[in-house]
Amino acid sequence: MSKVYSVPKSIAESALLNESQYSKMYQQSIDNNESFWAEQAARIDWIKPFKTIKDVSYQKDDLHIRWYEDGTLNVSENCIDRHLATRADQVAIIWEGDDPSVSKSITYRELHVEVCKFANVLKSLGVEKGDRVTLYMPMIPEAAFAMLACARIGAVHSVVFGGFSADALAGRIIDCESKLVITADYSRRGGKQIPLKNNVDAAAEKEGVKEYLQSVLVIKNTGDDVVWNESLDYWYHECIAQVEDDCPATEMGAEDPLFILYTSGSTGKPKGVLHTSGGYLVYASLTHQYVFDYHDGDIYWCTADVGWITGHSYIVYGPLANGATTLMFEGVPNYPDSSRFWQICDKHQVNICYTAPTAIRALMREGDSYVNSTSRQSLRLLGSVGEPINPEAWQWYYDVVGEQRCPIVDTWWQTETGGILISPLPGATPLKPGSASRPLFGIKPALVDGDGMELPGATEGNLVISDSWPGQMRTVYGDHQRFIDTYFSTFEGRYFTGDGARRDEDGYYWITGRVDDVLNISGHRMGTAEIESALVAHQEVAEAAVVGYPHDIKGQGIYTFVTLNAGVEGSQALEKELVQWIRKEIGPVASPDFIQFAPGLPKTRSGKIMRRILRKIAEDDFANLGDISTLAEPAVVDDLIENRKNKN
Numbered sequence: 351m352s353k354v355y356s357v358p359k360s361i362a363e364s365a366l367l368n369e370s371q372y373s374k375m376y377q378q379s380i381d382n383n384e385s386f387w388a389e390q391a392a393r394i395d396w397i398k399p400f401k402t403i404k405d406v407s408y409q410k411d412d413l414h415i416r417w418y419e420d421g422t423l424n425v426s427e428n429c430i431d432r433h434l435a436t437r438a439d440q441v442a443i444i445w446e447g448d449d450p451s452v453s454k455s456i457t458y459r460e461l462h463v464e465v466c467k468f469a470n471v472l473k474s475l476g477v478e479k480g481d482r483v484t485l486y487m488p489m490i491p492e493a494a495f496a497m498l499a500c501a502r503i504g505a506v507h508s509v510v511f512g513g514f515s516a517d518a519l520a521g522r523i524i525d526c527e528s529k530l531v532i533t534a535d536y537s538r539r540g541g542k543q544i545p546l547k548n549n550v551d552a553a554a555e556k557e558g559v560k561e562y563l564q565s566v567l568v569i570k571n572t573g574d575d576v577v578w579n580e581s582l583d584y585w586y587h588e589c590i591a592q593v594e595d596d597c598p599a600t601e602m603g604a605e606d607p608l609f610i611l612y613t614s615g616s617t618g619k620p621k622g623v624l625h626t627s628g629g630y631l632v633y634a635s636l637t638h639q640y641v642f643d644y645h646d647g648d649i650y651w652c653t654a655d656v657g658w659i660t661g662h663s664y665i666v667y668g669p670l671a672n673g674a675t676t677l678m679f680e681g682v683p684n685y686p687d688s689s690r691f692w693q694i695c696d697k698h699q700v701n702i703c704y705t706a707p708t709a710i711r712a713l714m715r716e717g718d719s720y721v722n723s724t725s726r727q728s729l730r731l732l733g734s735v736g737e738p739i740n741p742e743a744w745q746w747y748y749d750v751v752g753e754q755r756c757p758i759v760d761t762w763w764q765t766e767t768g769g770i771l772i773s774p775l776p777g778a779t780p781l782k783p784g785s786a787s788r789p790l791f792g793i794k795p796a797l798v799d800g801d802g803m804e805l806p807g808a809t810e811g812n813l814v815i816s817d818s819w820p821g822q823m824r825t826v827y828g829d830h831q832r833f834i835d836t837y838f839s840t841f842e843g844r845y846f847t848g849d850g851a852r853r854d855e856d857g858y859y860w861i862t863g864r865v866d867d868v869l870n871i872s873g874h875r876m877g878t879a880e881i882e883s884a885l886v887a888h889q890e891v892a893e894a895a896v897v898g899y900p901h902d903i904k905g906q907g908i909y910t911f912v913t914l915n916a917g918v919e920g921s922q923a924l925e926k927e928l929v930q931w932i933r934k935e936i937g938p939v940a941s942p943d944f945i946q947f948a949p950g951l952p953k954t955r956s957g958k959i960m961r962r963i964l965r966k967i968a969e970d971d972f973a974n975l976g977d978i979s980t981l982a983e984p985a986v987v988d989d990l991i992e993n994r995k996n997k998n
């Protein structure tokens with residue numbers, strides 16, 4: 351039996367919802383699903399009210415997901431303009447630089463001006479409603495301005511994380527046919543500079559990109575030298591000097607696209623996850639308010655990068671829709687030293703801090719003194735996202751960082767879900783370390799076996815969601831069939847998450863991790879297929895297989911088995927070269943932790959690589975390889991084990 355932490359008294363007294371309120375509201379959201387979501391839609395402002403609430407079919411041959419379809423709104427107006435009457439002078443964004451001596455605050459009034467100007471710059475560059483705009487940005491306020499400026503004029507943003515390479519960026523520009531890329535000269539992280547503009551230049555040179563890319567808008571961030579391309583490049587500071595500081599918001603249909611965000615799956619290249627306007631914003635707003643128990647005046651900090659869905663929903667859209675003060679941090683947890691997160695909490699009097707298990711584990715390893723040297727008295731609530739949090743890390747976060755005063759919301763969700771689906775609510779949910787606990791409003795999770803049979807009671811299985819919610823992705827950009835195949839074909843009539851989970855006797859969910867070939871490296875999703883195809887593209891590589899293995903800090907590490915072309919010898923130099931190759935093809939986020947040269951890979955007689963065996967070998971768990979009799983050549987396994995031992 352795991353330990354249970356009941357709701358602390360101070361939280362119970364002030365929380366928005368207690369246990370019985372949660373239960374009642376949850377039941378209503380399931381029993382009267384449409385009226386629940388009709389009521390919740392009132393949390394945002396509509397230009398034209400909707401009449402239809404929900405139009406959804408999870409059936410393969412008629413798959414469609416539509417919410418509030420005949421309503422109209424503008425997302426940026428909801429995140430900015432509507433707050434001006436009551437909170438124009440309240441801080442909307444606190445920005446903390448990589449350099450601890452640099453920070454600034456932007457009020458809602460200022461945000462309005464910045465976003466309007468940015469939107470006018472976009473218009474001056476020919477961006478129109480429906481156009482796709484790629485953002486490749488540092489964690490600076492301009493990243494949020496750019497997203498909101500796109501939303502203001504109905505352009506669809508696609509943010510590409512700065513840790514992806516020029517090649518990866520080029521692929522994403524081409525896939526959504528972006529006519530504009532917004533970037534900065536350099537980004538700063540942990541005292542180092544990353545040459546973003548340089549990567550954009552390299553991407554712009556790639557075949558296919560020129561067909562779409564018409565301009566590159568560059569923010570001067572560090573001020574260091576960049577190569578200038580007169581036919582493509584525009585300085586942002588020069589452009590804004592020439593535009594008006596007001597820009598009317600474009601009226602958008604609820605189902606008009608808001609953004610595309612590329613994410614890795616178990617097969618093929620990354621998918622463009624498409625989110626639309628009305629339902630997404632309602633869901634981001636609802637979940638931000640209740641999961642973080644957000645009260646007016648709270649200082650809220652999500653440490654994610656805007657290049658990931660967490661940054662979209664819980665740095666920008668959710669908090670700003672709720673008129674919150676949201677903190678954006680440019681740097682990393684251990685620069686200048688491992689106290690940085692907690693120093694930021696003290697400096698800005700942060701009340702709610704939402705971060706990832708990988709950061710918690712890395713800081714935990716450095717010892718308690720870095721935490722204990724700070725006050726953290728302002729903290730009321732802690733959050734976790736991105737991967738299962740191991741009970742040791744949970745306990746440290748709870749005991750040392752939160753001094754047993756702050757509940758931890760372990761939030762389970764995905765790029766595809768738009769917002770949090772399973773999570774404790776601070777005032778309503780007794781906590782079990784390592785469990786994301788119970789579903790949020792309108793969410794119907796279920797566990798099914800391999801044949802799609804629903805498993806009742808306390809059990810373990812594949813996690814599916816049986817009904818739609820407004821924040822759900824609508825399609826894979828440009829490939830609706832792939833959307834159907836990936837999410838609605840494995841288990842008919844249900845959304846398949848790709849995760850496995852256990853449900854205990856209290857109905858709490860414990861996410862056990864991916865059941866497909868997707869890795870979770872430091873909370874970043876990587877497809878094994880993607881890394882494999884990048885490896886095979888190297889001239890010396892004949893074949894490659896990639897598996898995850900347990901990693902103390904990253905959660906999972908990337909273990910690659912590589913078969914070289916005949917006559918090519920494995921060497922340390924070649925290992926290094928392959929790591930560099932992956933960094934170039936995909937980006938530093940996909941750097942392999944281990945490369946093992948393998949004379950052959952274990953395959954079934956039909957030629958399918960047996961990853962189960964490779965996983966065991968990567969884990970150093972040679973005793974539990976299971977049945978290898980179905981292999982075409984069982985002897986390759988001995989070779990692999992021999993080589994693995996040499997790696998230790």
Ligand code: WTA
Nearest residue numbers: 735736737738760761762763764765861864
């Ligand atoms: C994993 C991030 C356990 C899960 C928001 C999911 C988690 C994938 C948790 C989505 C959690 C996310 N506990 N696992 N609290 N949160 N995951 O799309 O495997 O980057 O499918 O979205 O991360 O990753 P993504």
